[in-house]
Amino acid sequence: MIIDQILSKFIGNSPRNYYSFETFILNLLKYHLESQQKPFTISDNYRMPGDAVAEDGFDEIEGKTIIEIKLNLDRIPPRIFVEQFLSRLHRQEVIYDFKNILIINGKSISDRTRERILNELSILSPQVKIILWGPEELNKIVSKHRKEANKIADNLFSLRLENVVSKEIRNWKEEREERIELLIEAYKKRQFSTFLGAGVSSSAGMPDWNTLLNSLFVSYLTNEFNNTETISEADINQIVSRLNDVDEPSALMAARYLRKGLTKESIEDKLFINTITDNLYKLRDSKKVISSDLIKSISNLCMPRQTGARVKAVVTCNFDDLLERELEAKSIRHHSIYTENELSDPDELPIYHVHGFLPEDKTKYTSLEKSTLVFSEEGYHHIYSDSYHWSNLIQLYNLRENNCLMIGLSMTDPNLRRLLDISARNMEQARHFAFMRRLTLDDFSYSKPEKGIERRQIIDNLKGADQFLNRHHKLNEELMKELSVTIIWFTTFDDIPTILNRVNNE
Numbered sequence: 001m002i003i004d005q006i007l008s009k010f011i012g013n014s015p016r017n018y019y020s021f022e023t024f025i026l027n028l029l030k031y032h033l034e035s036q037q038k039p040f041t042i043s044d045n046y047r048m049p050g051d052a053v054a055e056d057g058f059d060e061i062e063g064k065t066i067i068e069i070k071l072n073l074d075r076i077p078p079r080i081f082v083e084q085f086l087s088r089l090h091r092q093e094v095i096y097d098f099k100n101i102l103i104i105n106g107k108s109i110s111d112r113t114r115e116r117i118l119n120e121l122s123i124l125s126p127q128v129k130i131i132l133w134g135p136e137e138l139n140k141i142v143s144k145h146r147k148e149a150n151k152i153a154d155n156l157f158s159l160r161l162e163n164v165v166s167k168e169i170r171n172w173k174e175e176r177e178e179r180i181e182l183l184i185e186a187y188k189k190r191q192f193s194t195f196l197g198a199g200v201s202s203s204a205g206m207p208d209w210n211t212l213l214n215s216l217f218v219s220y221l222t223n224e225f226n227n228t229e230t231i232s233e234a235d236i237n238q239i240v241s242r243l244n245d246v247d248e249p250s251a252l253m254a255a256r257y258l259r260k261g262l263t264k265e266s267i268e269d270k271l272f273i274n275t276i277t278d279n280l281y282k283l284r285d286s287k288k289v290i291s292s293d294l295i296k297s298i299s300n301l302c303m304p305r306q307t308g309a310r311v312k313a314v315v316t317c318n319f320d321d322l323l324e325r326e327l328e329a330k331s332i333r334h335h336s337i338y339t340e341n342e343l344s345d346p347d348e349l350p351i352y353h354v355h356g357f358l359p360e361d362k363t364k365y366t367s368l369e370k371s372t373l374v375f376s377e378e379g380y381h382h383i384y385s386d387s388y389h390w391s392n393l394i395q396l397y398n399l400r401e402n403n404c405l406m407i408g409l410s411m412t413d414p415n416l417r418r419l420l421d422i423s424a425r426n427m428e429q430a431r432h433f434a435f436m437r438r439l440t441l442d443d444f445s446y447s448k449p450e451k452g453i454e455r456r457q458i459i460d461n462l463k464g465a466d467q468f469l470n471r472h473h474k475l476n477e478e479l480m481k482e483l484s485v486t487i488i489w490f491t492t493f494d495d496i497p498t499i500l501n502r503v504n505n506e
Helices: 002-011 015-035 078-091 111-121 136-144 146-155 155-168 171-188 198-202 210-224 233-246 253-264 270-282 291-303 322-327 377-385 390-401 412-428 440-443 462-481 495-505
Strands: 052-054 064-069 100-103 131-132 190-195 311-316 334-337 349-353 403-407 434-437 484-490
Touching: 002 015, 002 136, 002 146, 015 052, 015 064, 015 136, 015 462, 064 171, 064 190, 111 495, 136 146, 146 155, 155 233, 171 390, 171 434, 171 484, 171 495, 190 291, 190 390, 198 322, 198 462, 210 270, 233 412, 270 291, 291 322, 291 495, 322 334, 322 349, 349 390, 390 412, 434 462, 440 462, 462 484, 484 495
Parallel strands: 064 100, 100 131, 190 311, 190 403, 311 349, 334 349, 403 434, 434 484
Antiparallel strands: 052 064
């Protein structure tokens, strides 16, 4: 069959293959129905039942038809598939004015799956006709539009993006509301993990990467010029600032440089670790509350309920112990894990420090010297190249087994993206969530406010800039969906604890 050649492009069950297959089917059906001068609407709502609607049917299918697209139904228990579909149907308070539900599957549907789906959906209404299509039915349409089908198959990503940006422009905050509802549902299922990044610690005044590196540069140069009267501490600060301006290295390379300068021994050298720890907490902005609203809201999510804990694990890339302090203040049992052989008790919340752990009070913890500190290139390469490193396995396990929420992460880390890509291979649709900052038209089109300098417009065509930003954000959404991640946008950091508190209180 002609369709087999096209379907060979979608081998595997990753979100990338699913969305590519969905794009192919939607564009093929759109062309097919346009040739019959019949309306065809692609769903623009996360909660809308089905992926498209054919208002007047098509071919031998008469009446309003909801179309649901799947890549491989045999991989989804029929009961789960039907529950999810009916949940979206009832949530939209859809009036039962549709006559048919057409389910299109990329693989041949086994008799057992076909029978179970028909039985499960029979509760809808005897007037609703359930139609299941596989490759044979698709092949009939492809045969009618062979040239167009091949054209679609060769331009899948551009068409996918075109489908997204050509939809009626909706308020992004309305779309965010739908995604927050999905996040709340995932949280209530009690198969939930959080992944935390630097943004969480920054909310409590902890230094960013560049500030920490600058401070370590100063420590290094102070050691080097300790006996030199001609170079003062002010001189050292000026030299460090100038070095960053004229020769800005990558953060990991700079960290390697510093490690070599501060110590001649191994990566876990005690002097190096103590220097990082001292600078990490010394540089905290004391004007900010150490128990920030964000850290409080994260700890509230971790509070056990009568029915059990909803958060199964916390995976953090941060060195500090700020979350542990907040959990301890709330008497939430937890266990910090930073080495391969540590385990938590069933009634403890495991907090995995996958990039190493540098608590301010070292006396509360044991075996800290065994923690692999991912601070410089050596540590990063060590973990990146070892597929079976405990930190990689922990992250993969949580990404495979739980719905995960990424907080304070830029989502650019190559190792995290690699692990997301691996874990997504057996998922058809996005199951994780990530908070990401949305560029506003105002921030994008005007210069940053500076002391004594008036803000000025730096983009002339504001309408064009607005259209570009919409496309830019939609493109990012599509790319993250391929990693099984749904983006929840925010414009100010205060949005995040507000949303988390809502998730916790629903």
